[in-house]
Amino acid sequence: MEGILRGRVHKYGDNVDTDSIIPGRFLKEMDPKKLAEHTMEGIDPNFVTKVKPGDFVVAGKNFGCGSSREHAPIALRYSGIKAVLAKSFARIFYRNAIDGGHLIPIEIDEKIYEKLSDDDEIEVDVLKGVIRNLTKVEVYNMRPIPELVMEIIKAGGIFMFKRR
């Protein structure tokens, strides 16, 4: 796992659902690169043209609600997204992101959500739990990642995780 991530913010609101992240008609597709061509198509058709490797999605509450489709974190991952920062996550998206080793779901408080703007350049230190806003020259704390979740993230996914 990369300890420090750096990239730009793509900001969205509450309840970004899995149909918005990757519409259902693409679920028969298993090639992650082809899925990535349609990432966020339901909510932001320009996403795939502006996203760059290492960028972040910042969102409000209940990110990833809806379907259990692991295609959602996979599409984001293969678009270059390494972490999603949200006020809260829907449970299956959260698990899929971690257990599949696709990306890091990071919970942030309302205040931090308000401070992050579209296109801000930020640096996220996952192990220290710190977010640096390089554009605004500010530092924020993320909510602590639960112990088990952190261990699975460090292992790179549930299959690589060894129970103690």
Add this chain to the structure above:
Amino acid sequence: MGMTITEKILARASEKRIVSPGDVVFANVDKVMMHDVGGPGVWTVFQELKPIIGEVNKIWDPDRVWLAEDHFVPPIDRQSSENIKILEDFAKKYGIRKHFRYGIGQYGICHTLSYEEALVLPGEVYVGTDSHTNTTGVVGAFAAGLGHTDIAYVLVHGKTWFRVPETLLFRVDGELPSYSTAKDLSLAIIRDIGTDGANYKAMQFSGSAIKAMDIDERATLTNMSTEAGAKNAIIEPDERLLQYLRSRTDSPLKPVYGDENAEFSEIYEINAMTIEPLVAKPYSPGNVSSARELSDVEVDRVYIGSCTGGKLTDLRMAASVLKGRRVKVRTEIVPATQRIYMQALREGLIEIFLQSGALVGAPTCGLCFGGHMGVLRKGEVCISTTNRNFPGRMGDRESRTYLASPLTAAATAVTGKITDPRDLSG
């Protein structure tokens, strides 16, 4: 302090005497389901993991796994046809015998099959590659949806991790009015607690109104719990459920019940008599109005089907409205399983639908998620008995879906405008 039914099931499955909300447990899994979207995902995970865990030559227990072809069936193109082949290869390679295939007898939507075929029993831990796996909590099992990496892990190890959820208890007493249904009750609950109101939590339903419901109606409640974010939904078994299952399986039933002093994180008291026909407007199941407030909304399309609204009871409700009437707008009706289709035929429901002018299709999840049949075009408006109305859910991202009960959807089919079943004349 006592435990809820959900806590007791998870305690047994993780070989602990007591568990409490917030504990993380590794639970032994009793049953696993994969459909034609999840199965190919699991297959892909096994291929990708070869360098790390080697070739997966056998799975933990093929007799605890079942497969359902339901999402893109009958196949819509070569890709979805290939995915069906992957499921077939999977069944063959790992010796999975319970495989519900389209065009060969009983098949249909996985969640409906799970209890109709008594594939999951009271007290079991059941996981599937679909978010509406919650539905199966209707048999008093712990049932939760997972992604395909998690299911792949269960297939290899026979267990997975869960954070023990807090339980929200919904105690519903009184009689539901004849014009209202479990769907209206579900929409009322989601309106009140929000689409993340039960995130990471269990929703448990009890009370005289639940006892009075048949199994199909109860399954609407457990199904719709997913739209409130619930990890699982559950109803404690009663004699009606046990009889329902006994008529479908010879396996011994070992129901689990919560302790009398179980602790709930919230208790909601609901008077069923106050529930009126409701509709969720675009683009959220929590965006709820009464059907009467929307009586000037014109629709282009009506869909009656899915794991939420294509069960036998749903078809009976729709037929009670459509009998002797004609549909005014395009109406598609899809029984959730082949067995339901057959029973609807025997009861004369299919003839009522065809007489009304509606189309009746073969069991599939297709329409509900914009995958197959009846895909909505830009600007099209649909009223549907399904569970979600996110942007683009049933087709174009500028189409609009209203969610309602089979009674309201059928009444709307007759008038072409959103119609409370009470207001249908003649």
